[in-house]
Every structure is written in structure tokens, then in C-alpha cells.
Amino acid sequence: MDSVIEVEDLYYTYRDGTRALAGLSFSLPRGCRVALMGPNGAGKSTLLMHLNGIYLPQRGKVRVMGQEVNARTAREIKSRVGLVFQDPDDQVFSSTVEEDVAFGPVNMGLPPAEVKRRVDEALAAVQMEEYRDRPPYHLSYGQKKRVAIAGVLAMGPEIIVLDEPMAYLDPQGKDTLLEILDRLHRRGTTILVATHDVDMAASWADLVVIIKDGRTLAQGDPSLLVREDIIRRANLRFPLVAQIFRSLPELQLEAVPYTVEQAAALLRKILAGRQT
Ligand SMILES: Nc1ncnc2c1ncn2[C@@H]1O[C@H](COP(=O)(O)OP(=O)(O)OP(=O)(O)O)[C@@H](O)[C@H]1O
Numbered sequence: 001m002d003s004v005i006e007v008e009d010l011y012y013t014y015r016d017g018t019r020a021l022a023g024l025s026f027s028l029p030r031g032c033r034v035a036l037m038g039p040n041g042a043g044k045s046t047l048l049m050h051l052n053g054i055y056l057p058q059r060g061k062v063r064v065m066g067q068e069v070n071a072r073t074a075r076e077i078k079s080r081v082g083l084v085f086q087d088p089d090d091q092v093f094s095s096t097v098e099e100d101v102a103f104g105p106v107n108m109g110l111p112p113a114e115v116k117r118r119v120d121e122a123l124a125a126v127q128m129e130e131y132r133d134r135p136p137y138h139l140s141y142g143q144k145k146r147v148a149i150a151g152v153l154a155m156g157p158e159i160i161v162l163d164e165p166m167a168y169l170d171p172q173g174k175d176t177l178l179e180i181l182d183r184l185h186r187r188g189t190t191i192l193v194a195t196h197d198v199d200m201a202a203s204w205a206d207l208v209v210i211i212k213d214g215r216t217l218a219q220g221d222p223s224l225l226v227r228e229d230i231i232r233r234a235n236l237r238f239p240l241v242a243q244i245f246r247s248l249p250e251l252q253l254e255a256v257p258y259t260v261e262q263a264a265a266l267l268r269k270i271l272a273g274r275q276t
């Protein structure tokens, strides 16, 4: 398998003694869409900080595109893996929105015309062009999140990692972000999203990785999200679509649908059966 990210027996303990990662392992195929899930405090954000070299493994290994993340490679890996932080206040700091989005491309040493092209494109993608001259600290939280996402898009990374990107986005902002992620996916970008949104994970992800107490609890396709044992152990809930069909035991379904498309296909089949 062509793994783009490999995490092997990773441990991380914060300075105050909190053990956030405790022997975490998983690997991701190139070009996949991954939902990283798990309860509050499971270690998701701590893990993501390892994927672009902000944190270095205390024990175990992280490999990105075959390259081991360590003090020597961290800088290069930062330019290949774009990370959108959970809290935009940790990421957005320049005096204007435009400067903020340009920060990554400028640091990559790109010529000014290319920087401008990328900034324009990224701001248009998140629908924030009209805010380009505004200071980011005066923006709403959701607008700051959009700017943080634009900053990472402008770097054109091969892997994009987003920590709770949907939080604080309005419903249309969420749809816009999903369209952006679809576009990146079609270009072959590997996308990892940490999220508590089971409906989004069920309909969007190719692969779901569930972690708890700093370890991998389960990894597989989104049908994991209709497994009662996993739902219970990972503080999740069933996707809404699955909840509807679970409340209809008279249908005697072998497999419960968990996406709108699956549900529509099933209902069509049931309707066709009634007409004959
Ligand atoms: N800077 C820090 N110092 C000490 N402990 C920390 C720090 N950051 C996180 N932790 C602890 O590490 C553990 C993992 O936290 P982390 O933020 O990675 O969880 P998470 O899965 O992202 O949670 P959430 O769903 O709430 O975002 C938690 O017990 C948390 O309290």
C-alpha cells in the first residue's frame, strides 16, 4: 500500500505530565479523505501537531511521504503538510487578512506575482476577498477560521490537515468548505479532518480513524459509525440518517444506511417493491 502518513507507536506527554498519546498507530493511503474522531481529550489535536513537525515524537515514529519527521526534516515537512489549527487565534496574526494568507507562500520563497495569484485564489475560495485589507483580529470567529483555511490553501500542500474546520462556520460556509475539500481531493490531495460531526464524517470520509485515550480504537470505512459498540466507546452518536432507519425495525434491514444517497436508494427500492 502506498502510505502517505504512517504513525507507529506514538507517545506524547505534555510538560505537566498529561499523557496525550499512548502508543498510537495508523497509516493512511495517498489521496484519501480521512475523518479523525474521538472524545474530547482523546489526543486528536496533539496528533495533528505531529503530522507537520510542530511536535516531534517523544517515542515512536511519524512518517510523511516516506520521510521520518524529526528536527532535521520538520521544516521541509511543514511546507508539504498544511495544518489548519483548531483555534484560528493560534494561527491568524498578521496585520491584514491579505498579509496573513500571503505569509506561507512568501516564506516558501515564491515570487510576488505567484504569491498574489495564490492569495487571490485562496481568498476567493473561502469567500473572503472583500476582507483582504482588514485586520484579522476584528473579524468574527468564523471569518478568522476562513482566513486560516485560506492561508493553508495558498501554500498548495500535498497533504492538508484540518482540526475541527466546520466549527463556527455557518451552514453555507460548511458547504463551501466541503466543495473546496472535494476540489482538493480530485487533485489528489490527501485530506485529514478532525471532527465531532458524525453526519459529515459518514457522508464525506473514505476512511474513519477513531482514537481514544491516545490510542487507536478503530479504523475503517464509515460503516464503523453505525456500530453500536464503537459509538458507545467513542462518545459518538449514530448519523441522523442511520437513526431514522434504526427506529424502523419493521424494515428488517441487514445494513443500516448512513448517508442520504444510501437512504434514497433504499427508499426507492422499497417504493418500487410496493408498486409491483
Ligand atoms: N498544552 C497542554 N498542556 C497540557 N496538557 C494538554 C495540553 N494540550 C492538551 N493537553 C491534554 O492532552 C490531552 C489530549 O488533548 P487534545 O487537545 O489532543 O485532545 P482532542 O482530542 O483534540 O480534544 P477535543 O475534541 O476537545 O479537541 C487532553 O487530556 C488534554 O487535556
Ligand SMILES: [Mg+2]
Pocket (backbone or CB within 6 Å): 044, 045, 046, 086, 163
Ligand atoms: Mg482538539
